[in-house]
Amino acid sequence: MEKPELQAVVAGHICFDVIPAFRNTDGTNFNELLKPGRLIDLGSVSVSSGGPVSNTGIALKTLGIQTKLMGKIGKDYFGAGILDLLKERELDGGMIVMDDEETSYTIVLTPPGSDRILLHHTGANDTFHADDINYDIVKNTKLFHFGYPPLMKCMFMNGGEELIKLFSHLKELGITTSLDMSLPDPSSESGHVDWAGMLERLLPFVDIFIPSVEEIMFMIRRDLFDQLGKAMDERDPLENLDMNSLPDMSDKLISMGAKMVVLKCGVRGYYIRTQPKEALKKMGRATPANVANWGDRELIEESFHIDNPASAAGSGDNSIAGFLAAFLNGENIEKSIKIACAVGGQNLRVYDAVSGVKSWNETLSMISGWDKNKYDLNSNYWRYDKRNENWIGKSDKGGRSL
Numbered sequence: 039m040e041k042p043e044l045q046a047v048v049a050g051h052i053c054f055d056v057i058p059a060f061r062n063t064d065g066t067n068f069n070e071l072l073k074p075g076r077l078i079d080l081g082s083v084s085v086s087s088g089g090p091v092s093n094t095g096i097a098l099k100t101l102g103i104q105t106k107l108m109g110k111i112g113k114d115y116f117g118a119g120i121l122d123l124l125k126e127r128e129l130d131g132g133m134i135v136m137d138d139e140e141t142s143y144t145i146v147l148t149p150p151g152s153d154r155i156l157l158h159h160t161g162a163n164d165t166f167h168a169d170d171i172n173y174d175i176v177k178n179t180k181l182f183h184f185g186y187p188p189l190m191k192c193m194f195m196n197g198g199e200e201l202i203k204l205f206s207h208l209k210e211l212g213i214t215t216s217l218d219m220s221l222p223d224p225s226s227e228s229g230h231v232d233w234a235g236m237l238e239r240l241l242p243f244v245d246i247f248i249p250s251v252e253e254i255m256f257m258i259r260r261d262l263f264d265q266l267g268k269a270m271d272e273r274d275p276l277e278n279l280d281m282n283s284l285p286d287m288s289d290k291l292i293s294m295g296a297k298m299v300v301l302k303c304g305v306r307g308y309y310i311r312t313q314p315k316e317a318l319k320k321m322g323r324a325t326p327a328n329v330a331n332w333g334d335r336e337l338i339e340e341s342f343h344i345d346n347p348a349s350a351a352g353s354g355d356n357s358i359a360g361f362l363a364a365f366l367n368g369e370n371i372e373k374s375i376k377i378a379c380a381v382g383g384q385n386l387r388v389y390d391a392v393s394g395v396k397s398w399n400e401t402l403s404m405i406s407g408w409d410k411n412k413y414d415l416n417s418n419y420w421r422y423d424k425r426n427e428n429w430i431g432k433s434d435k436g437g438r439s440l
Contacts (some may be wrong), residue, residue, distance in 0.1 A: 043104060043180075044104050044105075044106060044175070044178050044180075045103045045104045045179065045180050045181065046092050046098055046103050046104070046105045046106075046180065046181045046182070046183060046362065046366065047103065047105070047106045047107075047175065047176050047179045047182050047183070048091050048095035048098065048105060048106075048107050048183045048185070048399065049091060049107070049108035049109065049171060049182070049184050050090055050109065050163075050166070050184045050185040050186050050190065050193075050218075051089040051090055051091060051093055051109070051110075051142070051160075051166075051185055051186035051187075051190055051220070052087065052088070052089040052090075052091040052092050052107075052109035052110070052111060052120065052122075052142065053087070053088045053089045053092075053141070053142035053143055053144050053158070053159075053161070053163070053187050054085070054086075054087060054088065054116035054117075054119050054120055054131075054141055054142070054143045054144070055084075055085065055086050055087065055088035055143070055144050055146055055351065055352075055390065055391055056083060056084075056143065056144070056145050056146065056152075057083065057084040057085070057086070057145075057146040057148065057349060057351060057389045057391075058080045058081070058082075058145075058147070059080060059081030059082055059083065059084070059348075059389055060078075060080060060081065060147075060148065061080065061081050062081055065244045066079060066092065066114070074240070075195065076167030083389070084388075084389040084390040085119065086123060086390035086391050086392050086393070087119075087120045087123045087124060087350075087391075087392065088144055088146075088351070088352065088391045088439050089109070089142070089144075089163075089185065089186060089189075089355075090107065090122070090183070090184075090185025090186055090218055090355045090358070091107050091109040091185065091224070092107070092109075092120070092123075092354055092391070092392060093231065093352040093355030093359075093391045093392060094183060094185060094189070094218070094229040094355045094356070094359045094362075095107040095129060095357050095359075096124075096127055096129065096187075096392045096395070097355070097356045097359030097360070097361055097363075097381060097392070098359045098362060099127060099129065099397045100359075100395045100396070100397060101359060101360065101363040101381070101395070101397065101398045101401065102363070102397065102398045103146045103359075103362070103363050103366055105129070106129075106131070106132055106170060106175055106179070107124065107130075107132045107133070108132040108133075108134075108170070108172060108175075109132065109133055109134070109163075109166070110133070110134040110136060110139070110162040110163060110165065110166045110170060111133055111134070111135055111136070111139075111142070111161075111162055112135070112136055112137075112138075112139040112140045112141040112161060112162050113135050113136065113137050114140060114141050114267035115141075116140075116141035116142075116143050117135060117355075117356055118143035118207065118259070118424055120133070120141065121133060123133075124406075130196050132172065132175075134162075134170055134226070136162050136165070137159065139162040139165060140159070140161040140162065141161050141162060141318070142158070142159055142160050142161035142162060142163050142189075143158075143159050143161065143254075144156050144158045144159075145157040145158075146349065146351045146391075148295055148348070148349040148350065148351060148389070152424070154349065154350050154351055154400055156169040158189070160189050160190070160191070163186075163190045163191075164190060164191035164192065164268055165191070165192055165286055166190050166192060166193065167192040167193070167200045168200045168201075168203045168204040168207070170396050171204060173207075173211070176208070176211070176213065177189070177211050177213075179213060179323075180213070180214060180322075180323040180324040180366065181213065181215075181216060181323070181324045181362065181364060181366060182208050182213050182214070182215050182216065183215075183216040183217070183218070183358070184201075184204070184205075184215075184216070184217050184218070185217075185218040185219075185220075185355070185358075186218065186219065186220040186221045186243060187201050187217075187219065187220075187229045187273075188219060188221070188231075188233075189220050189228070189251075189309045191227070191228075193248055194228055194231050194236070195226075196361070196372070197232070197235065197236055197239070198216065198231075198236035198240055199240065201236075201238050201240060202203075202236075202239055202243070205240060205243035206243045207216070207244045208243070209322070212322050212323055212324065213322050214245050214246070214321050214322035214323055214324035214325070215243060215244050215246070215249075215322070216244075216245065216246040216248060216358075216362060217240075217244045217246070217247055218247075218248050218249060218354075218355070218358055219249035219250070219253040219254070220253065220254050221250070221252055221256060222253075222256060224256075227408060233256070233257035233258070234257055234258045235258065235295055237258070237291070238294050240269060241291065241295040241296045242294070243293040243295075243296070244296050244297070245296075245297045245298065245321045245322065245324075246296075246298045246300060246362075246365075247291060247295065247296040247298065247299050247300065248298075248302065248352055248358055249301065249302070250301065250302040250303075250363065251276070251284070251303045251304075251309070251386070252266065252275075252276070253289060253300065254291070254301060254379075255287070258284075258290060258291075259287060259382045261280065262283055266278065266279065268277040270377060272312060276303060276304035276306055277305055277306075278365075279303060279304075281303070281304050281306060281309070281338060281415055281420075281429075282415070282417050282419060283336075284301060284303075284309045284311075284337065285311070285336070285431060285432075285433060286308070288301070288311035288336070290398040291311075292311060292313060294391045295317055296313075297313050297317055297320075297321055298310065298312045298313070298318075298332075299311045299312075300378075302354045302357060302358075302382075303341075304341070304350075304439065305341055305355075305377055305411055306338075306340070306341065306411075306413070306430075307317075307338060307339045307340040307341040307377055307411070308339045308341075308357070308361075308375045308423060309337070309338050310335065310336070310339075310375055310377050311335070311336045311372065311400075311431075311433065312332055312333060312334065312335045312336075312371070312436070313333070313334070314333045314334045314435075315329040315330055315333025315334065315436075316333075317333075318332055318333050318340045324365065324366060326365070326368075327368035327369075328368075328370060330436065331370045331371055331436060332370075332371045333434065334338075334433075334435040334436045335371050335413040335434050335435075336430065336432070336433040337371065337372065337375060337428050337430060337431065337434065338415075338420070338428060338431070338432035339372075339375040339378070339428045339429075340379070340410045340411055340412055340413065340427075340428070340429075341379050341382070341411045342379055342380055342383040342408045342409070342410055342411070343383075343385065343408070343410060343411050344361070344383055344386040344387060347386040347387070348386065348388055348389050349386070349388065349389045349390075350385075350388055351389070351390070351391045352385050352390070352391025352392060353382045353383075353385040353386050355391070356381050356385040356391075356392075356394070356395050357362045357378045357379060357381055357382030358386075359381060359395070360377045360378040360379075360380060360381025360382065361374055361375065361377065361378035363377070363381075363398065364377040364378070367398075371436075372426045372428060375428070376405060376408050376428075377401060377402075377405070379402055380405050380408070381396075381401060381407055383390050383408075384396055384401070384404075410427070415429055419431060419432050420432075
C-alpha cells in the first residue's frame with residue numbers, strides 16, 4: 039500500500055506533563071490556596087506528553103493530517119513515558135534520545151477560577167538546534183511548524199541565530215513555515231532577550247506566525263503586557279484584553295515580514311491579519327487554496343463557551359492544530375479560525391493536554407449550534423458579520439467566501 043503524503047512536520051519543545059486535579063476550592067483564591075504549610079486535598083493526577091511537538095502534533099494527526107514529530111528527550115523515566123505515549127499513536131519515531139540529558143517536565147496547576155500556573159524544567163530542549171532537524175524527512179512535507187523557542191536555549195541565544203538558520207533553510211526548500219512562541223519567564227535568560235530585534239530578522243522567513251497575545255505583548259509591547267498583568271490578579275487576565283490593541287501590533291509584525299499574523303487570545307478567541315494575496319502566493323507548498331479569500335484580511339473569531347472548564351493546558355497548542363488542519367484542508371479563512379477555536383475549546387473539557395481533541399468530522403459537527411463567549415467591541419474599527427459570526431476590522435480588504 040502506498041504511504042500517504044506527508045502534510046506536516048511539528049518540531050521543537052516537548053515535555054512530560056503532570057496535572058493534578060483540584061477539588062472544589064470553595065471560592066478560595068489561588069494566593070490563599072497555596073499558603074506555606076497548608077495541605078491541599080487534590081483529586082486524581084493526569085499525565086501526558088506536553089509541549090507543541092506533542093500537543094499540536096497529536097492533534098493534527100487526530101484531525102486526519104499526516105504528521106511527523108521531531109523533538110529531544112533524555113534517557114530517563116519521563117523520557118520513557120513520552121515515548122510510550124507517542125508510540126500509542128505511532129508518532130514516536132522522530133525523538134532524539136540523549137544519554138546524558140534530562141527530559142523536560144511541567145507540573146501544571148489549574149485551580150478553578152484561575153489561569154493555569156506552570157512549573158517547568160526545560161531539560162533537553164535547551165540543546166536542540168537547527169541540525170537536529172531531519173531534513174531528509176522535512177524536504178518532503180508541505181508545512182513545518184515549530185513551537186516554543188523561548189524555552190529552548192540554543193534557539194534564542196546569539197540573537198536567535200539557530201532559529202533564523204532553521205527557518206531560512208526551510209524557505210530555501212520551498213516549505214510553508216509556521217511558528218508558535220511561549221511566554222518567557224521575565225527573570226530567566228530568555229526574559230532578557232531582545233525578542234523584537236530577533237523577530238525583525240526572523241519573520242521574513244515565517245509564513246504563519248501564531249503566538250499568544252500575551253507572548254507578543256511581552257516581546258514587542260512590554261507596556262501592554264505589564265498593564266494586562268496588573269488588571270486582574272486572580273482571574274484570567276485575558277478577560278480584560280482590549281482587542282483594539284491588536285491591529286497596531288499586527289501592523290508591526292506584518293511589516294517585519296510575517297505573511298499571516300494569528301494571535302491566540304484565550305477566552306477572547308482568535309485574531310488574524312494577513313498580507314495581500316500576492317504575498318501569500320509566495321508561501322510555499324501549502325499556499326492557501328483560495329488566496330483571494332485569504333489575502334488582506336483582518337478578523338476576530340469569538341471563542342466557544344465551555345461550562346466548568348477542566349484545564350487550559352494544551353488548549354492553545356491544540357487550537358493551532360485546528361487552524362493548520364483547516365488551512366491544509368483548503369478551508370477558507372473564516373472557517374479556519376472557527377475550527378481553531380473549536381479544537382481549543384475541546385481541550386478545555388479534559389485535564390491533560392491531548393485527549394480532548396476530536397476527529398475532523400466530529401469537530402465540524404460540533405461547530406453548528408455551539409454557544410460562543412460573545413462580547414461587544416465598542417469601537418468604530420470593527421463591524422460584526424452576522425453571516426459568518428465574526429468581527430471584521432477596518433484593514434480587511436479581502437474577498438468573502440460564499
